[in-house]
Amino acid sequence: MGKVIGLRCITCGRIYPPDTGIFTCPECGPYNGTLEVIYDYEGLKKRLNRENWVVPSLPGHYRYIHLLPFEDTNLISPLEVGNTPLIKSHTLEQKYKSKGIYLKDDTRNATLSYKDRASSIALIKAREEGSKGIIVASTGNAASSMAGFGASVGMPVHVLVPKSIPEGKLLQLLLFKANVVMIDGIYDTCFDISIKVAKETGLYLRSTAVNPYLSEGKKTSAFEIAEQLRYNLPDYVFVPVGDGCIIESVYKGFKELKLLGLTNTVPRIIGVQAKNSAPLLKAFENNSQKIEFIENPETVADSISVGIPRDGIKALKAVRDSDGFFVGVSDEEILFAIRELAEDTGLFVEPAAAAAFAGFKRSLKERRIPVNSTSVILLTGNGLKDPKAIRNIVKKDVPVLSSDDLDGVIKAIER
Numbered sequence: 258m259g260k261v262i263g264l265r266c267i268t269c270g271r272i273y274p275p276d277t278g279i280f281t282c283p284e285c286g287p288y289n290g291t292l293e294v295i296y297d298y299e300g301l302k303k304r305l306n307r308e309n310w311v312v313p314s315l316p317g318h319y320r321y322i323h324l325l326p327f328e329d330t331n332l333i334s335p336l337e338v339g340n341t342p343l344i345k346s347h348t349l350e351q352k353y354k355s356k357g358i359y360l361k362d363d364t365r366n367a368t369l370s371y372k373d374r375a376s377s378i379a380l381i382k383a384r385e386e387g388s389k390g391i392i393v394a395s396t397g398n399a400a401s402s403m404a405g406f407g408a409s410v411g412m413p414v415h416v417l418v419p420k421s422i423p424e425g426k427l428l429q430l431l432l433f434k435a436n437v438v439m440i441d442g443i444y445d446t447c448f449d450i451s452i453k454v455a456k457e458t459g460l461y462l463r464s465t466a467v468n469p470y471l472s473e474g475k476k477t478s479a480f481e482i483a484e485q486l487r488y489n490l491p492d493y494v495f496v497p498v499g500d501g502c503i504i505e506s507v508y509k510g511f512k513e514l515k516l517l518g519l520t521n522t523v524p525r526i527i528g529v530q531a532k533n534s535a536p537l538l539k540a541f542e543n544n545s546q547k548i549e550f551i552e553n554p555e556t557v558a559d560s561i562s563v564g565i566p567r568d569g570i571k572a573l574k575a576v577r578d579s580d581g582f583f584v585g586v587s588d589e590e591i592l593f594a595i596r597e598l599a600e601d602t603g604l605f606v607e608p609a610a611a612a613a614f615a616g617f618k619r620s621l622k623e624r625r626i627p628v629n630s631t632s633v634i635l636l637t638g639n640g641l642k643d644p645k646a647i648r649n650i651v652k653k654d655v656p657v658l659s660s661d662d663l664d665g666v667i668k669a670i671e672r
């Protein structure tokens with residue numbers, strides 16, 4: 258069962274007990290002092306092996322309960338999460354003359370995004386604490402995900418989102434009966450407000466980075482990839498990056514597998530950012546520890562439109578420690594990648610997810626990765642989340658014919 262021994266500050270290394278309600282290190286502050294959940298790895302290493310580390314009787318990603326921060330399986334939402342397909346695309350492999358291209362299809366989670374991995378764990382932690390409700394700041398997916406998981410067990414969810422939130426995400430929120438507050442500002446502003454509201458109201462805080470338990474849910478795709486590839490890990494994993502929480506969590510997952518002796522290597526972790534919303538790419542390219550924030554991040558990929566990457570410290574560390582890199586892609590490349598994935602693989606993804614694929618292509622083109630390597634590309638959100646972003650890139654001249662015009666229909670089909 259969950260064996261958390263403490264929460265360790267990413268900057269100073271101080272360890273705090275897991276149940277004090279402390280979410281960031283008071284010594285290092287909320288930005289530098291994000292915490293990391295640590296387990297009794299020595300004890301786990303003695304007990305766990307490739308035959309017993311997964312508990313097959315549990316659903317979805319809860320199967321990794323030995324490495325998750327909870328004990329009581331009664332607190333699990335009935336919505337399934339994780340255990341998503343890893344699709345080997347022969348079409349893309351041929352096209353790019355690549356040895357292995359695997360698409361991790363996280364558009365299939367209960368609320369159609371990767372964020373369900375985190376929301377599922379946040380819900381358990383909030384229920385453990387007997388919280389009266391949950392608050393989250395979000396570009397859209399974290400909120401709609403949390404709202405769905407809240408709805409699944411009757412937990413009230415309050416969300417702060419920018420008024421530019423895409424239609425699909427907003428409809429999910431409204432249908433899941435979340436208490437939606439739109440802010441006339443960008444996501445970064447919503448985030449700051451959420452911290453203050455949580456303090457004032459006592460609501461459980463599910464905003465990213467400042468709650469270390471979210472990473473525990475987000476790391477499970479690494480476990481799945483290891484299992485799905487029978488422990489032959491890929492050379493590269495491509496991750497779209499906004500706040501940096503997904504990427505640091507994926508790295509943590511691979512690192513834990515290695516710590517427990519379940520695997521021997523850690524893949525190189527590649528962060529993909531949209532060019533005009535890329536503070537982490539910039540810090541990486543400048544070889545700097547300092548992350549310069551951006552006031553007006555701009556990209557069609559709303560989920561990674563983040564000027565103040567809240568998990569920036571951990572994200573940079575994940576990329577550097579794994580010997581990976583950051584790559585930037587334009588909106589044009591992102592939109593093209595959406596269409597290419599749809600046409601060549603049958604997968605329909607939102608812009609942020611397509612960014613990961615665009616980053617893979619750019620890395621190949623710039624020879625930052627060799628063709629005879631294997632890559633996993635994380636597809637983090639479903640295309641129906643944001644139809645407006647995609648409307649402009651699809652063919653518009655669809656014929657409308659009269660119901661008795663069989664000749665016309667045949668002509669149109671043979672066109």
Ligand SMILES: Cc1ncc(COP(=O)(O)O)c(C=O)c1O
Pocket residue numbers: 370371372396397398399465497498499500501502503504560561607609610637638
């Ligand atoms: C679909 C999708 N992809 C990628 C990301 C980026 O994740 P992170 O902010 O943890 O870097 C998000 C976050 O909202 C997302 O919703």
Ligand SMILES: [Zn+2]
Pocket residue numbers: 266267268269270271282283284285286290
């Ligand atoms: Zn600290």
